[in-house]
Amino acid sequence: CDIPITIHKVTGSTNEDAKALAVAGAVHGTMVLAEEQTQGRGRLGRSFYSPKSSGVYMSVVLRPNLAITDAVLITTAASVAVARAVEEVSDQTPEIKWVNDVFVQKKKICGILTEAVSGFESGVVECVVVGIGINVVDPGFPDEIKQVAGSLFGQRPDFSRNRLAALVANHLLELSAALPDRSFLDEYRKRSMLLGKPIRFLENNVWCDAVAVDVDNSGGLVIETAAGRRTLSSGEVSVRPR
Ligand code: BTN
Structure with a gap:
């Protein structure tokens, strides 16, 4: 067309x-x-x-x-x-x-x-x-x-x-x-650059350590932190490899 x-x-x-x-x-x-x-x-x-x-x-x-x-x-x-x-x-x-x-x-x-x-x-x-x-x-x-x-x-x-x-x-x-x-x-x-890797994410102006473990079906980044597993939603957080 x-x-x-x-x-x-x-x-x-x-x-x-x-x-x-x-x-x-x-x-x-x-x-x-x-x-x-x-x-x-x-x-x-x-x-x-x-x-x-x-x-x-x-x-x-x-x-x-x-x-x-x-x-x-x-x-x-x-x-x-x-x-x-x-x-x-x-x-x-x-x-x-x-x-x-x-x-x-x-x-x-x-x-x-x-x-x-x-x-x-x-x-x-x-x-x-x-x-x-x-x-x-x-x-x-x-x-x-x-x-x-x-x-x-x-x-x-x-x-x-x-x-x-x-x-x-x-x-x-x-x-x-x-x-x-x-x-x-x-x-x-x-094709993800982050999955399985140590990352840092920005929360309340502080860079926190985590490991990126998955991308869920809503496009959220599932991470493992010292405090447990959680999901970051896109657009809300900055993430970088460490
Ligand atoms: C980003 O990395 O923050 C997004 C960049 C997006 C750039 C493209 S270039 C074509 C289109 N026109 C724009 O003004 N921005 C997008």
Whole structure:
């Protein structure tokens, strides 16, 4: 079927563009891509460094019709879609750091920002925008992010970012058709960077030690602490390996 795709040379944020299209009635799968973003946005109010010709900056309108309690599945599925696509175009084995950052060689190469558009009041996720930013070649990261941020390739002028974007989109649309059955969660767990490992999580401004033992069917991270087993919900806590 025909899916509308908008490609900008430069835009503020593809998520903002896609949200505007979604509000105007854009169909499931509608996509916005940009060569460069001037106001690229990340989670928790952060910005996302999106310099010209260095990455894939894309946003996809999804109309998943999913119970709100399952909303986190969208974002976890998006990270699986990126991991699959990255694996197909490189010889890397990407890892997913809960909840949805994709790492290669211990550096974050992809961030995902999923934003609600409509339906949440009714208890059903009618429409969301999934924004995906993949650092493909090394743009020379600013000092404040270069400890964490990496790129899929150092330099690869011959590499087709369009192909990578198309693979991500195809995987995401395929996965989004089967979210409620959660079958992709096993793949998500296998690709996890944290499971079975010692981690730290931030609680009341203090970093606490734990071991990550599972991701439950709601996308929560099950951890073992000195005080016992508990589950962290996505979006509420920062977690890092130790
Ligand atoms: C994060 O790591 O905090 C999430 C980053 C999400 C970045 C992507 S790039 C395409 C889309 N447009 C945006 O403004 N943000 C997302």
